[in-house]
Amino acid sequence: MLLTVDHVTRYIYDQPVRAVVQSHRLTPSVFEGQRTLRWEVTVSDGMRGGTFKDGAGDWIEGWSVQGPVSEITVRVQGEVETRDLAGVLKGHREVISPEAYLRKTIATEVDTELAKLAVGLATDENPLSAAHELSSRIAEAIEYTAGSTTSSTTAAEAMALGRGVCQDHAHALIAVARHIGMPARYVSGYLLADNEGKKHEAAHAWAEIYISSLGWVGFDPSNSCCPDDRYIRLGSGFDAQDAAPIRGTTRGPGEESLAVIVSVQTQQ
Structure with a gap:
C-alpha cells in the first residue's frame, strides 16, 4: 500500500522563549x-543538528531554534510503501538485547488487577498465541x-478506570507481558484512517512483544x-515518553501550548 503523511x-x-532544542524520532x-x-522533516526557523541511529535501530535527529521565538512549527511530509x-x-537491524525490554518504568508498573490478566496464559507452550490472547484481554478490560x-x-x-486510548492499551500490554517474562516495548507511528468505524487516530501507538521463534x-x-x-512504524522505547516522536527543552519563562494535525492517506 502507498501511504502519504502530512x-x-x-x-x-x-x-517569547530564548531557545528550543528538540530530538526527533x-x-x-x-x-x-x-x-x-519520500520523507522530509522541517522546523520553522530551525537548524538541523546531529543525526544518528540508536541501538534500537531508530533514526534520531536533533534540531535547535534560536529565539526570541513565540511559535515553532514542525512539519513531516512523506510517502511510504x-x-x-x-x-x-522482519529485517530490522538493532543491537539492543530483547531482555533489556523487561525493565519496568513508572508508566508500565503492574498492579494486582493488571496481573490478573495474565492468569492461565500458556507462555511456555505457545508464546505467540499467549501474546494474542493477552492483547485481546487488554482490549476487553480497557x-x-x-x-x-x-x-x-x-x-x-x-486499568482501574476501565477506559483509555492507544497509549494506555500499549502500556498495559507491555506491563503484563514484562510481568510474565516476555520482553515488550512501546512503538510510535501512523495509522491510515478508514471508513470501517475503527477507533483510532492517524498518530498512533502500539506494542511489540519478543517471540523467540x-x-x-x-x-x-x-x-x-x-x-x-x-x-507506518517510526520508533520504539520502554514506554510512551521514551518513544516520543518529538522530545525537547525550552529556555525561557513562556508557557507552551500544542496543536497537532495528522493526515494519513492512501493512493490505492
Missing part, C-alpha cells in the same frame, strides 16, 4: 514491511474512549489486530 505540530508560547523504520519513497507482514518486524486519559496516565490507572511482533489492542500495511 503531520504538523505547532508549539505556541505565551511569551520522526523517520520511518527500515525493515521489510515498509520502504520510504508498506506491506502486511502480520505484525512481524475500553477505547478518546480523551478519557492524559499523557501521564499509567497502565494501572487506565519470530523476533519482535506488533500487537495493537486498540484495533484488535497486528500492525499491517495500514501502519
